[in-house]
Amino acid sequence: MNDQLYTMLRTFGKVRLSEPLSKHTTFKIGGPADYFLVVEDSSKRIDLLKWLDSEAVDYVMLGGGSNMLVRDEGYRGVAIVTKDETYDIKGTTVQTGAGVVTVKLANETVKAGLTGFEWGVGVPGTIGGAVRGNAGAMGREMKDSVKEVEAYIDGDVVRLSNQECGFGYRHSIFKENKGVILRVWLELEKGDAKAGMAQALGVLQFRNKTQPKGFASTGCIFKNVDFESSKTQLLTHFDEQDEKIQQFLRVGKISAGWLVEQAGLKGEKQGKAQVSEVHGNFIVNLGGAAAIDVLTLIEKIKTAVYNTFDIELEEEIQVVG
Template identity: 35%
Template structure:
């Protein structure tokens, strides 16, 4: 029974039509799995998201922030409380070599828009399928680039309900870590400091990385990108492949035959299938190589 239906009526007074009840999370995640969220809201402005979070905190209603759901695995029991989806907070402003984007802006869109202004530095992010808010939270990276190389500052909502601007140093960015994760901050917007460059070279680099990604990654199947963090001194996909796990199945979940670092939804997988396959990979790699793998994908919800 959904105990937050009455609370959803209060939210509707703030957000009008952008409030859904018992919404299947498989509609909102790239893995295409996950049980229902009690309430899902999609704020249209930064002030709306601040108001929703403050209200949830005041009424002691649990909440969870998602971007476009590309690095998240929602368990089959779904999510209790309120899911706040940032996808409509997607404004991008360019001033010289500075790019400011709201947290729900797609990183690929920010990268390509920057390129259209002859700004270089964000080419590595052109194929990362997440929002800029999620990217700064996880210090996302690819092809020898990461967010810490280009970020200047971020506006966040802190644990006391205060809106603050954090400098690059205050964001404490390291491999898949940040002060945002550490202290539970909510990202509202991010400012990047890029450089002027040659537009043709920038676009050619983006096209080159897109081709490489398409050739090497199983983009034709639902997944959450690289499933595991890279253990120091090792390549995750190589460890998994050499453990004989490439192509391994649990239910509808499979270790990709194209790239062993990806677990994919091959057909009607449940979240439990994916979680069981993650556990199997972790156990076998640990047994064979004494290397511990840890999920890069964010796991939320109830069994």
């Protein structure tokens, strides 16, 4: 243990040593972080980040722990959880801390009679993580609602417009190790609370039908595949008029889960990790899975899909450690 680092971290929040990160991710997998820091006073966050940068200390923001796989060896640095859970709804504008749980905020916008973010009731994790990965569901993405983002980048606090966030499919500049999201402004539309609640319920019902339940997971493992760039490979195996192919054509994406299933890997196991029997783009922890089980299964899936369709899958999750 570095006594100086430990002492300094304690001025910013509560510190635990050798904390198993399996306790703080939705996958329930991962070795210990050398230092685990919970920052409850958001006013200390900037000073913390500046100090860590000045001392060249490695750190990772855990957010809600979704879309993340921590290696079995853990993390040799500071794993940070912030407790900034404040938000404010004024008219159609929502200002929110990055640490606010996405599901909670989506529900609050529905109750406030706003529309455009109902799909968020089915998204795990925090708003900061959702913006970082440009999370989406039901044909919508974070970029559709984000107005501005306040972030810590290269030692400065900056406010970025939607365009400056560089949103792409499951991507933003923040995924390029560029900065820490602090606050987010969403711009929604006036709607009907009753209709919004019905729509949110529909999102949850669809999620419960199509996604695995009862096992720990981390969300979709792979990004869906751009249809146009992989059309030729796909059509060597399927008729263009096939209903599923026409569906992919309409949305411009090929379902990664469908490719996994077509490659015959639904239900495939590696140790205590398994490709979900409900959805091919989910890997579930059957209980006691190791990160190496998941990583081995990911490589097995990528190889099988490439050998079957000549299509390369790209991971959506963040691997830490």
